[in-house]
Amino acid sequence: MKSYKVSVWKLTTNRMTKKPTYLVRWSVDGQAFSESHKTKALADRFRAKLLRAVDKGEPFDTVTGLPDALRGGRAALSLLELAIKYVDRRWSTASAKQRESMTDALAVAVPALTKAMRGQPEVRCLRRALRSYVLPTHRRECEQPNEITAAVRWLERASLPVAELADIEQVHTLVDALGRKLDGNPAANQTYRRRRAVTYNALEYAVELELLSANPLDKVRRKRGQQPVQEVDSRVVVNPRQARELLTAATYVGGWKRASGRRLRAFFGCMYYAATRPGEALGLRRSDCHLPAKGWGRITVEETRPSAGKSWTDSGEAHDRRGLKQRSAGEVRIVPIPPPLVRMLREHLDEFGAADDGRIFHSERGNVVASSSYYRVWTRAREFGLLAEQVSSVLAAKPYDLRHACVSQWLNSGVPAPEVARRAGHSVEVLLKIYAKCIDGQEAEMNERIMKGLGEEEATDYE
Known part of the structure; x- marks a missing residue:
């Protein structure tokens, strides 16, 4: 948000350090800001820029405390611009599946943080514009339908600066959007985690670009029920x-x-x-x-x-x-x-x-x-x-379940886990965590082995 309620105070000297530093202090809409400088000349120069902006009637940002003239360049980069830069950086090395996942997550994140402006398109239209025309590198020059062109122009004006994520309320708004479907109902846990992971990486890129001092998603933890089931359901084998x-x-x-x-x-x-x-x-x-x-x-x-x-x-x-x-x-x-x-x-x-x-x-x-x-x-x-x-x-509901059956059969046949992992293309850790399941129809055989191990010739029924 922007405000014209700005007060710039006199310089103060901080003598608590080995060498004195000079503090420029000001407030925007009642919120105090400060910036430390090593010399009095640098502090005076920065304070003069703030006073010049006040004299010109420039609005000050309530998150960063700076006027537009001092927020230019990287500090003023919008979330839309960050998403485009991040996709450009990742696109050439990402697989097709990663590209799809990346654009899907960012198409949810970007519209979540926008200014309240007239003519806002439907969220569905905004997501389509981002996912099909703005973010994929090879689609940006494609001819756009009129409603998509209007949606892109609106996003370019309304997308909030990345610096706004210094406000914890904006972070909560972003996280809420990542966890919701278009109809407002909660998204699946796996969908939320995938979207959050992509958005987290994009904001890490913002930290690399010095747009943010730290990743704001680290401040917000959300419990989303149980972790996705890792083990293969033995009923499909x-x-x-x-x-x-x-x-x-x-x-x-x-x-x-x-x-x-x-x-x-x-x-x-x-x-x-x-x-x-x-x-x-x-x-x-x-x-x-x-x-x-x-x-x-x-x-x-x-x-x-x-x-x-x-x-x-x-x-x-x-x-x-x-x-x-x-x-x-x-x-x-x-x-x-x-x-x-x-x-x-x-x-x-x-x-x-x-x-x-x-x-x-x-x-x-x-x-x-x-x-x-x-x-x-x-x-x-x-x-x-x-x-x-x-x-x-x-049972064998998907073709992929045949792979599960193969690995399970190898394990139950006594093939050592490292060799099974090598043939299946897994680490031993992943193999034992996910695929170590018995084959359908072998329960009786397993029970018989256990009974022999106990020294019993046959199972005894107890009432």
Whole structure:
């Protein structure tokens, strides 16, 4: 806020330090401010600038205590301008998913801190303007609809200076917005944490630019219920028999002519037998596979093709092209694959061949398989391969659950945790925290092992 109620007092000398310093004191709208200078000449010069601003009738900012003439440059940078600078700094090194998350969070944060000005657009329009036209670097020169142009102009005038976040009330307003959906209801805990993390990093950048002395979000702590569940729900994990039936059922989807399910049987098999992520399976090339006629083979996981959307990738394709998750550039993961998966991949290549760039899994036109396509096939495969009560349950509800089943099966088969972690592309800590679950249908076997360990031949019922 701005105020014309300004009083500038005489210089005072601080003799409590080894060398005396000179203090310039003034008040804005009843709130006192001060600034220390090493020499009297510097203090006099700064005080003269304040008096000159008062004589000219310039408004003073109630947060920083400074007139516009002294707040120029970095100190006057708005939250909108900071968001743009932060996105520019991060864009080239961020993955497509990170870009989407970054723009989503900042599209919520920026409209939360604006001046009360006439002609304010709806929040939905402001978020769309930021997310689709202002923040993405490659979208700024695109032609804008009239309502978007008006929203951008309003934001440029109304966005508050970053310095306003020195006011704790403004920080609370920002945090409240990060935790709400468009309809005003509370956002999911994971959504709030993701938005807050992005906004926190943007404000850390403001600290680097010396726009803020400290990150204001450190002052506000909000309890948002329990932490997101980390462990895999054991109810989603299929046993080997169920996995085989589901992989077979996938071939029924689409019939013989369309072959939409047969195209994806080996894709699902990579997740179950080699613990690949969907994006890693989509990135597999023929040259990445060693597929002998008999025995075990191996795949080299080098590239991942996660679905991200055309707006966030450098190539304009719906799938990003990245290295392995949380690994250095050029790092690979070699995974031994059992004979059933070797046979699947050989049969797949014999029937469908590889794409022009060598990718094993591709659509009829040679494109990367869309996530909507393999989800649709998987939904139908569950209907064919599971019992009616299992179809309505969470058992293997998503293709990714095949990866969970694979890692669980490895662990329950006695494979050492470090080797499982290496094959799955995890740290041992993450592996034991998330994936150490028993397979559906092995409870009786586990109970029998426990009874043998207790020295009992069979379980005894007690009334």
